Amino acid sequence: xxxxxxxxxxxxxxxxxxxxxxxxxxxxxxxxxxxxxxxxxxxxxxxxxxxxxxxxxxxxxxxxxxxxxxxxxxxxxxxxxxxxxxxxxxxxxxxxxxxxxxxxxxxxxxxxxxxxxxxxxxxxxxxxxxxxxxxxxxxxxxxxxxxxxxxxxxxxxxxxxxxxxxxxxxxxxxxxxxxxxxxxxxxxxxxxxxxxxxxxxxxxxxxxxxxxxxxxxxxxxxxxxxxxxxxxxxxxxxxxxxxxxxxxxxxxxxxxxxxxxxxxxxxxxxxxxxxxxxxxxxxxxxxxxxxxxxxxxxxxxxxxxxxxxxxxxxxxxxxxxxxxxxxxxxxxxxxxxxxxxxxxxxxxxxxxxxxxxxxxxxxxxxxxxxxxxxxxxxxxxxxxxxxxxxxxxxxxxxxxxxxxxxxxxxxxxxxxxxxxxxxxxxxxxxxxxxxxxxx
Amino acid sequence: xxxxxxxxxxxxxxxxxxxxxxxxxxxxxxxxxxxxxxxxxxxxxxxxxxxxxxxxxxxxxxxxxxxxxxxxxxxxxxxxxxxxxxxxxxxxxxxxxxxxxxxxxxxxxxxxxxxxxxxxxxxxxxxxxxxxxxxxxxxxxxxxxxxxxxxxxxxxxxxxxxxxxxxxxxxxxxxxxxxxxxxxxxxxxxxxxxxxxxxxxxxxxxxxxxxxxxxxxxxxxxxxxxxxxxxxxxxxxxxxxxxxxxxxxxxxxxxxxxxxxxxxxxxxxxxxxxxxxxxxxxxxxxxxxxxxxxxxxxxxxxxxxxxxxxxxxxxxxxxxxxxxxxxxxxxxxxxxxxxxxxxxxxxxxxxxxxxxxxxxxxxxxxxx
Numbered sequence: 001x002x003x004x005x006x007x008x009x010x011x012x013x014x015x016x017x018x019x020x021x022x023x024x025x026x027x028x029x030x031x032x033x034x035x036x037x038x039x040x041x042x043x044x045x046x047x048x049x050x051x052x053x054x055x056x057x058x059x060x061x062x063x064x065x066x067x068x069x070x071x072x073x074x075x076x077x078x079x080x081x082x083x084x085x086x087x088x089x090x091x092x093x094x095x096x097x098x099x100x101x102x103x104x105x106x107x108x109x110x111x112x113x114x115x116x117x118x119x120x121x122x123x124x125x126x127x128x129x130x131x132x133x134x135x136x137x138x139x140x141x142x143x144x145x146x147x148x149x150x151x152x153x154x155x156x157x158x159x160x161x162x163x164x165x166x167x168x169x170x171x172x173x174x175x176x177x178x179x180x181x182x183x184x185x186x187x188x189x190x191x192x193x194x195x196x197x198x199x200x201x202x203x204x205x206x207x208x209x210x211x212x213x214x215x216x217x218x219x220x221x222x223x224x225x226x227x228x229x230x231x232x233x234x235x236x237x238x239x240x241x242x243x244x245x246x247x248x249x250x251x252x253x254x255x256x257x258x259x260x261x262x263x264x265x266x267x268x269x270x271x272x273x274x275x276x277x278x279x280x281x282x283x284x285x286x287x288x289x290x291x292x293x294x295x296x297x298x299x300x301x302x303x304x305x306x307x308x309x310x311x312x313x314x315x316x317x318x319x320x321x322x323x324x325x326x327x328x329x330x331x332x333x334x335x336x337x338x339x340x341x342x343x344x345x346x347x348x349x350x351x352x353x354x355x356x357x358x359x360x361x362x363x364x365x366x367x368x369x370x371x372x373x374x375x376x377x378x379x380x381x382x383x384x385x386x387x388x389x390x391x392x393x394x395x396x397x398x399x400x401x402x403x404x405x406x407x408x409x410x411x412x413x414x415x416x417x418x419x420x421x422x423x424x425x426x427x428x429x430x431x432x433x434x435x436x437x438x439x
Numbered sequence: 440x441x442x443x444x445x446x447x448x449x450x451x452x453x454x455x456x457x458x459x460x461x462x463x464x465x466x467x468x469x470x471x472x473x474x475x476x477x478x479x480x481x482x483x484x485x486x487x488x489x490x491x492x493x494x495x496x497x498x499x500x501x502x503x504x505x506x507x508x509x510x511x512x513x514x515x516x517x518x519x520x521x522x523x524x525x526x527x528x529x530x531x532x533x534x535x536x537x538x539x540x541x542x543x544x545x546x547x548x549x550x551x552x553x554x555x556x557x558x559x560x561x562x563x564x565x566x567x568x569x570x571x572x573x574x575x576x577x578x579x580x581x582x583x584x585x586x587x588x589x590x591x592x593x594x595x596x597x598x599x600x601x602x603x604x605x606x607x608x609x610x611x612x613x614x615x616x617x618x619x620x621x622x623x624x625x626x627x628x629x630x631x632x633x634x635x636x637x638x639x640x641x642x643x644x645x646x647x648x649x650x651x652x653x654x655x656x657x658x659x660x661x662x663x664x665x666x667x668x669x670x671x672x673x674x675x676x677x678x679x680x681x682x683x684x685x686x687x688x689x690x691x692x693x694x695x696x697x698x699x700x701x702x703x704x705x706x707x708x709x710x711x712x713x714x715x716x717x718x719x720x721x722x723x724x725x726x727x728x729x730x731x732x733x734x735x736x737x738x739x740x741x742x743x744x745x746x747x748x749x750x751x752x753x754x755x756x757x758x759x760x761x762x763x764x765x766x767x768x769x770x771x772x773x774x775x776x777x778x779x780x781x782x783x784x785x786x787x788x789x790x791x792x793x794x795x796x797x798x799x800x801x802x803x804x805x806x807x
Contacts, residue, residue, distance in 0.1 A: 261526040265501060265504075265524060265525050265527070265530070267525075269523035269525065279515070279519065279523075282515055283511075283512065283515050286514065286515055287511045289511065289723075293723060327629065327630070328629075329723075329724070350602055351597050351598065352597070352727040353725070353726045355726045367726070367727055367728065367729035368727055368729075369745065370804075
């Protein structure tokens, strides 16, 4: 019984009284249809109370109205977890801003003697009611989370049922008492609108934002100056207002985007097993390459001979790359005499690795600055950027049992000789002793 | 007694450059005014450079979370950033685009400051700090370029470092080894390898940022202390307040520029100007791939290096450095008109060699 009074009778009474009462008051007592500003009497407290309160409550009411007027759109937006969390935290923050503003306004109304003089009983009732309403809203937001989502199955259809004259309180009947209190508080505030200063919500001077600035023309030069100043002050206030709306909404959007991306950036990717495996394989290959290189380095520090390759595998047209004792690139060819021809592959110009394909003039090319080197002498072409020849590298030819057949120093002195038959299975080595000789 | 006067002169010099009585909010911010004239756009170039530097710091810090400075992992970690990390490709791309923009605007800023004669007394220290900042910015570019450890990065760094070694041939006796030893100390080993990567990484993320922060502090302090230089010969008819008018114009410009940078960075990968094999992981065993070139901001020294004898470049670059550092004294008496012509000539050289260097090289040396 009491529920039908609170959720069906009270709403219709409130709406009826609000609409007709406000019209009556606006027509009969147009002077009183305002916020009864007390800015004159006290300014400082008003600034820190009124501004946060109005910013907070206007945005919160806007949220309520969108949820009620465009339920499907609202529900669609709220089904994204990020949007829901954003709206919830924004609402909570605004409610706190509201509360702070209201408390400041209340304290001001109680402590300032000048304000006391113009305060009516209704003012205090409205103030207390608003405080209670914001408190209940805050409690709802904290205790029954995701209100932006559950409203679309409860309060929104309830409000729709009221305004479409098919009242159905079953949507809200079983709700917790805090939420019920919040709903009743809303109807009470609507009911009180025509009897209190709340009526000023119908007197918002929106046209101030768009009307052209008024210029007062004075004939007195002193006053003229003052008027211009007032004008520019008004202008700048207007610009400031517009700019702050633009900047804050821009920053809000940017903040949401950046936070979303940054959170995910630090959260790190969650890879599928296949991706993980691919990545692991790639890293392993790179590690193997590094390990191989370290192995080469160690080998060059310890062993007296390093294998370059089988003599039979060497070709006069294409060099075989290897790493010499100084860990620098080098390449091996087969010379005209059938013996190996070993050259440094580090270009004497700027240290690029020289290409290994021999052209028809018996030259190899450094791709960086187009120096051609003769493989027999190592000399660069006269007009090449490189001026010094690629140094030769000494080598040792051994048979499979490790007997030295032939060796040649970097400067070209050959020791020993071998017939074709012996050369057939021979292997080419570079020797530590020969490398040290050159340095 | 002579010492005393020398010291006195130094104290006087410093007093004029760092007037302590002006070191307060009122004269450095509230009272500061920016002249309005035909060259006023020059006043925005420094702020833009600063803006790109801030972007570099922020994106660089983000990249630090995933990058690994070892020869086996560097390439893989960069690939991981671009392929898997949310927003990673965008952040890396902003970092590379913004690095180029920062260098571009640092150069424009220097040229305009020169043309406006902004180095005049008492702004000598501002100028010198600025020149050093430009050098640090180039070093940032050079060290950062190696970090992805792909073919172009390692090979271009090798060539760049090696080219300094050629200076040895002009030095007598034992000294001829000096450049080689300096390079090997710089890169930590005989060739570009793990030690080089580690050192470049340390420089890029710790040493250079600290150096740039210190110099930037000095630079900005001097700018705020002495105010904007007049920039033109006639005293300006109009001025605007630095704060809030100029400051907000600056910030609006930054937002517009950020929008452009963001759109470019999210649509055009910085790497897309390079042929594919250059972006392969570096292979120490293979030959150097063709097409190794430094970044565009080194073209002004790279192409001459390809075309002219080394000693010409060596001499010219040494002279250029000395002239830049001594500019406030060398050009003390030069008129703004002449300075403008010099700046125009220098800009023309930079633009032509950067845009058409390849074609010029092709004409001079067919085959390239």
